[in-house]
Amino acid sequence: MKIAVYTIALNEEQFVERWYNANKDADYLVIADTGSDDKTVEIARKLGILVHEIRVKPWRFDDARNAALALVPANTDVCVSVDMDEVLYPGWREALESQWGDANHGRFLYTWNHDENGNNGLTYWYEKIHARYGFRWKHPVHEIIQPDRIEEKFVDVHGFELHHFADPTKSRAQYLDLLALSVQEDPHNDRNAFYYARELMFNGRNAEATREFKRHLSLPSAVWDAERAAGMRFLAKVDEPENAESWMLMAIQECPGDREPLIELAQHYYRTSQWDKCLETAEKALEIKERTYNYLSEPWAWGAEPYDLAAISCHHLGLREKSIEYGEKALELSPEDGRLVANIEWYKK
Secondary structure (H helix, E strand, O other): OOEEEEEEEOOOOOOHHHHHHHHOOOOEEEEEEOOOOOOHHHHHHHOOOEEEEOOOOOOOHHHHHHHHHHOOOOOOOEEEEOOOOEEEOOOHHHHHHHHOOOOOEEEEEEEOOEOOOOOEOOEEEEEEEEEOOOEEEEOOOOOEEEEOOOOOOEEEOOOOOEEEOOOOOOOOHHHHHHHHHHHHHOOOOHHHHHHHHHHHHHOOOHHHHHHHHHHHHHOOOOOOHHHHHHHHHHHHHHOOHHHHHHHHHHHHHHOOOOHHHHHHHHHHHHHOOOHHHHHHHHHHHHOOOOOOOOOOOOHHHHOOHHHHHHHHHHHHOOOHHHHHHHHHHHHHHOOOOHHHHHHHHHHHO
16 A cells, blocks of 8 residues: 655644654655745755745635645555645544455544643544545545545544644734635535634624624525534624523434533523523533533533533532532643632531
8 A cells, every 4th residue: 555645734843844854654745835935845854855846826824725636646546635824643544444345435533722731622424535536625624635536435544643733923914805715615614604704703704603603594505404503602702692492402402412512501590690591501511421522512611610510500509519520520631720729618617
């Protein structure tokens, strides 16, 4: 099996050596440099990486990645897309070779971020392993790899770990315009509508975000319950405040197996001092024991937050023993949080 790891790059000199060391078990390492003016190209070539210099103007990610894919050697069997700020953990090649079989598209667990102690944060299934031929990237931003006139055969590659370590110096400024272009090019694509609405929210354009989230929910293709529920959770933040509780209740009904809508509703009851409802909702969240690994699965839903909300509610309701019990469970999950330590002392008094 011939495996190529490939990527696009722009001014990544601080990551090139790490990228090389993590991926060097591949048969080919390919970088399509999109215009670096630092030492990215120089360092990569000294390490033996195949570097091609390309230009994509006006910029869009799918064109750049398709150009990079076209530069992967022709005898490659399997391609793995690994960005410069991502790290493949040891054992990835063995996992891939032992499980690939007759597949042409691979999924794996991807860790998007990490907490202050280095523990995995947001983790979800991702699909950036694919056959050399019959695939192409699509969408100006938040691009995805898709089959092109071939039958897709998926495999879940267990033990294949890719971790993202975001570069805080890189700007997201272009994302909003590129997402607007995505929606313009394909207005009926529910995924693009959701991402565009979320980016509007990130930029504080709440009225526009509200309209786009509602448009997303109205699309016939918007059938994924987790994404619909997330849109409703976000509408609780950007729509009129009096509609917040209704949106959260709808999110719970849309995706009853997820903790996130329940915890955000409990937070709403906390802010409005409705302690009986806060406790009831937090406890319902804690009844959900199985975590779903998609990109909308929030790490805080599986940390101290639901126990903390339950403990505070019990304290206000005069349930002293339960407040201590929930408080101690919250502290177990976040032992460095001084507020949780102080809360337990207060509950005991």
